[in-house]
Amino acid sequence: MRVLGVDPGLTRCGLGVVDSAPGRRAVLVEVGVARSAPDQAPELRLAAIAAEVEAWLDRHRPDAVAVEQVFAQHNLRTVMGTAQVSGVVMLAAARRGVPVAVHTPSEVKAAVTGNGRAAKAQVQAMVARILALPEAPTPADAADALALAVCHLWRPLPGRLVGSRGAEAVAPSGGGRTPAQVAWARAESAARRAAR
Amino acid sequence: MRVLGVDPGLTRCGLGVVDSAPGRRAVLVEVGVARSAPDQAPELRLAAIAAEVEAWLDRHRPDAVAVEQVFAQHNLRTVMGTAQVSGVVMLAAARRGVPVAVHTPSEVKAAVTGNGRAAKAQVQAMVARILALPEAPTPADAADALALAVCHLWRPLPGRLVGSRGAEAVAPSGGGRTPAQVAWARAESAARRAAR
Numbered sequence: 155m156r157v158l159g160v161d162p163g164l165t166r167c168g169l170g171v172v173d174s175a176p177g178r179r180a181v182l183v184e185v186g187v188a189r190s191a192p193d194q195a196p197e198l199r200l201a202a203i204a205a206e207v208e209a210w211l212d213r214h215r216p217d218a219v220a221v222e223q224v225f226a227q228h229n230l231r232t233v234m235g236t237a238q239v240s241g242v243v244m245l246a247a248a249r250r251g252v253p254v255a256v257h258t259p260s261e262v263k264a265a266v267t268g269n270g271r272a273a274k275a276q277v278q279a280m281v282a283r284i285l286a287l288p289e290a291p292t293p294a295d296a297a298d299a300l301a302l303a304v305c306h307l308w309r310p311l312p313g314r315l316v317g318s319r320g321a322e323a324v325a326p327s328g329g330g331r332t333p334a335q336v337a338w339a340r341a342e343s344a345a346r347r348a349a350r
Numbered sequence: 351m352r353v354l355g356v357d358p359g360l361t362r363c364g365l366g367v368v369d370s371a372p373g374r375r376a377v378l379v380e381v382g383v384a385r386s387a388p389d390q391a392p393e394l395r396l397a398a399i400a401a402e403v404e405a406w407l408d409r410h411r412p413d414a415v416a417v418e419q420v421f422a423q424h425n426l427r428t429v430m431g432t433a434q435v436s437g438v439v440m441l442a443a444a445r446r447g448v449p450v451a452v453h454t455p456s457e458v459k460a461a462v463t464g465n466g467r468a469a470k471a472q473v474q475a476m477v478a479r480i481l482a483l484p485e486a487p488t489p490a491d492a493a494d495a496l497a498l499a500v501c502h503l504w505r506p507l508p509g510r511l512v513g514s515r516g517a518e519a520v521a522p523s524g525g526g527r528t529p530a531q532v533a534w535a536r537a538e539s540a541a542r543r544a545a546r
Contacts, residue, residue, distance in 0.1 A: 196452075197444035204441050224430055234420055237430050238437025244393035245400050245438045254393040 156183065158216040158252075159303030160207065160243050161295045162224065164190060164235035167203050167243075168295030171214045172285065172303035180304055182285045183214060185296045196235065204242040211250050219247040220306035222298070223258045257305050262298075265305035277301055352379065354412040354448075355499030356403065356439050357491045358420065360431035361388060363399050363439075364491030367410045368481065368499035376500055378481045379410060381492045392431065400438040407446055415443040416502035418494070419454045453501050458494075461501035473497055 155175070161168030171183035188206035190199035211219075221244065224237045247254045260270035266280040278290035278297045284304055290297045351371070357364030367379035384402035386395035407415075417440065420433045443450045456466035462476040474486035474493040480500055486493045 195444075195450065197440035197450040200437055200441045201444040224433075234433050234436075237420075237433030238440065240430075241396055241434025241437035242441045244434065245396045245441070248391075248393035248397040254391065256392075 155218070155307060156214060156216045157303040157306045158210060158214060158219045159299040159301065159306065160219060160221045160240075161298040161302060162221060162236050162239040162243060163295060164196075164199050164203065164232070164239055165192060166293060166295045167207070167239055168293075168297070168299030169207065169210050170291075170296060170299035170301075170303050171210070171216060172300060172307060174307040179286065180284055180307055182287060182300065184210070185291045185300055187293060187296050196238075199235075200238055200242050203239055204246060207243050208246045211246055211252065216252060218306060219243065219252055219254045220302045221254060221256050222262070222302055223256045225258075255306055255309075257302060257309075261309075262301050262305040265308050266301050351414070351503060352410065352412045353499040353502045354406060354410060354415045355495040355497065355502065356415060356417045356436075357494040357498060358417060358432050358435040358439060359491060360386060360392075360395050360399065360428070360435055362489060362491045363403070363435055364489075364493070364495030365403065365406050366487075366492060366495035366497075366499050367406070367412060368496060368503060370503040375482065376480055376503055378483060378496065380406070381487045381496055383489060383492050392434075395431075396434055396438050399435055400442060403439050404442045407442055407448065412448060414502060415439065415448050415450045416498045417450060417452050418458070418498055419452045421454075451502055451505075453498060453505075457505075458497050458501040461504050462497050 156171060156173050159168070159170045159172065167188040169188060170185040172180050173183055174180040188203045188210075190202040192199075194202070221240050224233060224240055244254050257265075263272040263277055264270040266272075266284060267276050269276075272280075274294065278294065278301075281297050281301045281304065282288070282290040285300065291300065352367060352369050355364070355366045355368065363384040365384060366381040368376050369379055370376040384399045384406075386398040388395075390398070417436050420429060420436055440450050453461075459468040459473055460466040462468075462480060463472050465472075468476075470490065474490065474497075477493050477497045477500065478484070478486040481496065487496065
């Protein structure tokens with residue numbers, strides 16, 4: 155299974171492709187950032203990001219796209235541009251028949267660190283460890299995109315755990331849960347308990 | 351000059367095309383609503399809306415697209431979907447070389463009623479009067495799209511008034527301001543004073 159993780163953004167949009175097979179280590183395929191020039195008109199910036207995302211979709215043909223959930227409550231100045239980018243990314247995936255899953259930042263943190271409220275540096279260090287990289291990719295948007303892809307690959311399978319957002323958008327790839335998925339589920343419930 | 355007004359929304363996206371020439375009354379060309387089914391995956395809903403908007407762009411070949419500014423502060427549940435729709439609309443316009451302008455709800459209200467805080471019913475009644483329609487089109491999203499198109503046609507020309515959002519995205523179509531544009535500018539400053 156191959157997942158394209160997308161950390162949406164208008165100035166920098168993180169993109170990361172990760173492969174995983176049952177019983178195998180997750181493998182980095184490509185990581186990078188799509189950029190647009192802040193002095194351009196917003197619609198041209200969206201078009202620049204969309205063209206790059208489409209090139210990645212066509213080059214890597216992922217089985218799923220995992221996009222970070224955009225929340226309205228933080229950073230009002232940039233949140234609308236971020237949501238617009240997530241919209242054009244979802245459209246590009248839909249037009250290629252690739253299912254889209256949306257994961258919240260705390261789901262991603264829980265997936266890669268076991269703590270839904272982990273610090274950003276910890277998430278990035280774990281992404282590097284999980285993918286056996288010498289260090290976390292930069293900029294942070296690129297590492298965040300990989301964390302999203304890992305989160306999606308390690309998510310609990312549909313019907314096995316209540317409350318896994320986005321999981322229903324992707325057909326289950328196999329039978330039971332892998333050890334990593336069991337660990338994910340445990341970490342997520344722990345994070346949810348801690349958040350209460 | 352022909353403008354496609356878009357009131358973005360995932361369940362109902364208002365679309366309205368208005369023509370205007372110097373010294374002539376604004377004329378309704380087409381008005382309607384693009385819809386998507388709430389039980390579909392979000393990315394498929396975006397694709398359905400995008401396909402309809404693209405069909406309108408190709409059918410009417412507007413000189414500009416006027417989109418309502420999405421604000422993060424109201425209706426957190428739907429605002430992200432609305433922003434995503436505005437993103438795919440802006441992308442569709444950019445890919446056709448059509449400039450996009452964004453207008454705030456109060457700019458639209460000021461343009462069609464002279465009051466930036468006018469009630470929705472008043473805006474709709476004025477849209478019908480301006481376009482010489484027997485009554486305001488329904489649903490409200492359709493009338494709102496027409497109001498956006500009228501607002502854009504009546505906006506002050508670039509360089510003539512400070513603070514006219516989105517106006518710089520469209521090349522000036524002629525020399526001085528029309529009486530309607532003068533009225534618009536006056537209404538807008540009045541509304542701004544009132545809002546202080």
